[in-house]
Amino acid sequence: MSRDSPATPEAFPAHRAAVIRLPVGLTDEAIVQGLREGDREAAAQLFDRYAEHLRRVLVRVLGPDPEIPDLLQDVMVAALGSIERLDDPRALRPWLTRIAVFTARVRIRRRTRWRFLRFVAPDDLPEPGIDPHDAPASETLRATYRVLSKLEPDDRIAFALRFLHGMELTEVAHATRVSLATIKRRLNRAQDRFQELAKSEPSLGDWLGGVP
Amino acid sequence: MSARWEELGRRIAREQDARLGQESLEDTRRQVLASLLSQPPRARWRRRWPAYAAAAIVLSGALFFWNKSQKLEVTIDGRTLDRGEWIAAEKRVPIELSDGSRFVLAPGTRGRLGEVSKQGAHLVVEAGSVEAAVVHRSGTNYKLSFGPFAVDVTGTRFDVSWDPSEELLTLKLNEGSVVVSGCALGSGRPLLAGETLRAWCREQRFEVQASGRGAAPAAALSRAAAEPAGLPAAAKTGGARAAHAASAAAEAPSWQALAKSGDYAGAFAAIGPAQFSAECERAKEAELWLLADVARLSKNGQAAIGAYTALRRRFPGGAKSGQAAFAIARLHFDQLGHYDEAARWFRTYLSEQPTGALAREALGRLMEAEQRAGHREAAASTARDYLKRHPAGPHARLAAKLSAAR
Numbered sequence: 001m002s003r004d005s006p007a008t009p010e011a012f013p014a015h016r017a018a019v020i021r022l023p024v025g026l027t028d029e030a031i032v033q034g035l036r037e038g039d040r041e042a043a044a045q046l047f048d049r050y051a052e053h054l055r056r057v058l059v060r061v062l063g064p065d066p067e068i069p070d071l072l073q074d075v076m077v078a079a080l081g082s083i084e085r086l087d088d089p090r091a092l093r094p095w096l097t098r099i100a101v102f103t104a105r106v107r108i109r110r111r112t113r114w115r116f117l118r119f120v121a122p123d124d125l126p127e128p129g130i131d132p133h134d135a136p137a138s139e140t141l142r143a144t145y146r147v148l149s150k151l152e153p154d155d156r157i158a159f160a161l162r163f164l165h166g167m168e169l170t171e172v173a174h175a176t177r178v179s180l181a182t183i184k185r186r187l188n189r190a191q192d193r194f195q196e197l198a199k200s201e202p203s204l205g206d207w208l209g210g211v212p
Numbered sequence: 213m214s215a216r217w218e219e220l221g222r223r224i225a226r227e228q229d230a231r232l233g234q235e236s237l238e239d240t241r242r243q244v245l246a247s248l249l250s251q252p253p254r255a256r257w258r259r260r261w262p263a264y265a266a267a268a269i270v271l272s273g274a275l276f277f278w279n280k281s282q283k284l285e286v287t288i289d290g291r292t293l294d295r296g297e298w299i300a301a302e303k304r305v306p307i308e309l310s311d312g313s314r315f316v317l318a319p320g321t322r323g324r325l326g327e328v329s330k331q332g333a334h335l336v337v338e339a340g341s342v343e344a345a346v347v348h349r350s351g352t353n354y355k356l357s358f359g360p361f362a363v364d365v366t367g368t369r370f371d372v373s374w375d376p377s378e379e380l381l382t383l384k385l386n387e388g389s390v391v392v393s394g395c396a397l398g399s400g401r402p403l404l405a406g407e408t409l410r411a412w413c414r415e416q417r418f419e420v421q422a423s424g425r426g427a428a429p430a431a432a433l434s435r436a437a438a439e440p441a442g443l444p445a446a447a448k449t450g451g452a453r454a455a456h457a458a459s460a461a462a463e464a465p466s467w468q469a470l471a472k473s474g475d476y477a478g479a480f481a482a483i484g485p486a487q488f489s490a491e492c493e494r495a496k497e498a499e500l501w502l503l504a505d506v507a508r509l510s511k512n513g514q515a516a517i518g519a520y521t522a523l524r525r526r527f528p529g530g531a532k533s534g535q536a537a538f539a540i541a542r543l544h545f546d547q548l549g550h551y552d553e554a555a556r557w558f559r560t561y562l563s564e565q566p567t568g569a570l571a572r573e574a575l576g577r578l579m580e581a582e583q584r585a586g587h588r589e590a591a592a593s594t595a596r597d598y599l600k601r602h603p604a605g606p607h608a609r610l611a612a613k614l615s616a617a618r
Contacts, residue, residue, distance in 0.1 A: 047237075051237050051241065066476070073240050140224070163221035204220075207219070
């Protein structure tokens, strides 16, 4: 189970309750049905229930990125535009997760292309969105994503979903549309490479000291 | 072994969650729901859903760019409003924009829709009152004009009115920040959440009042006091304004908080163009680097160059000094198209850090800058140097081409 459990209607902030008119406890099936019938309230319900989860998936995979709000919007718009393709409405959450992972993957590839075109190593200029005042914690975060940026995109995604987002292997396999065996291979490769690259990152030293 | 990986993951996740806790999803929610409002009627939508679905899934990357390249749609009661159209509000009239932003004109308000772009719109108000709620996105750029005054908006909520007979502008800022310029306000006065501005053009004066807990007394200022002179605001306008600024700042997100949340345009607006230089003189090294980031990432290239230059002047020889030279070169190259200046700064970086981490890129970019500036011989010479040092570098192909050119 991933670290962020799905938001329940009871978890909505009190100030928002006044504008949510759908019945409390609406099931995923009912949301999907509402979306297929063009119900805008269902779209609002979908957003309120899953946006936070999807944002976390994007952030775990991509790290600090000023485009996260736009990417989240892309995920939601893609989901709303293709809701008819969802075979099993009970699988709404993993289906959305899959779209978010796909969107993040496109973003990673686009960054790679951008890096090639611009001939600039992203590590050498400051990552956007990081506050230098909480340097110790931020440096670990920054170093982690510096290392992850040097992994193959598919290995990086597997690593981020499994270890940063805390998903089970089967969930990672489903989100990335590959077999369990493939995910295990990707994770092994990602762990080996990460461990090797982490040696050149002082802020990961404490953590690395505990890895045999 | 697995426990160590999970421990690292938990640590990263905790930090990310703490950051996310400070970032509202409200803007994105409004945009997503607004995008539904702009879709075709349901029957057509359902008939065409396979096409939309295919486009959404297969071309999600393209969608990203597409969204950014479309002009916003402006509607009143579902009818599209075109550029230049006159609006005379006999009752409350909501103007909706396809990015989720909204302007509600009070009864009696008169105005005209100006330019509309993919990032915002220009509303010219002749007289009356407007309630504005602008959704912030990267690059958001809305402008409202009231007689001689202009309000630049990147994402915020405010109520504003313009009385042409008194030449009085009143703006109450509920959320975010705006920059108001013109007449008594000179080249721009940033306002923070909770502040109310009243500006009289005829009398060349304005006042800003903070509301809420601990509100300071109104600060009345003449135009002379509002003009920047490179000094900190508090030093220039006295204790009352300093207390007022402190009170207002306590209620609104600081520019640092806005930068941390990725709202670089908002952070830049919160500092205010007029105060940016003064802030660069006050900031410590790490904060000065962040200031440069704010300007660079909000596409204020000249301000960013000013910040990097201040960093090099105030902290010479530091670890960041060389990186600042490289960043200045990039800004000249990428944002301003000043290729001669870019070349000069790439050379500066290379002379200061000939074996630095960015030396290979700097040499390659120097060659590109010389080529674009029309210095063919210099570019060919740099190209030969590049090939000698980095025969398999990312610029090697271009270097081979340039070094062979006569």
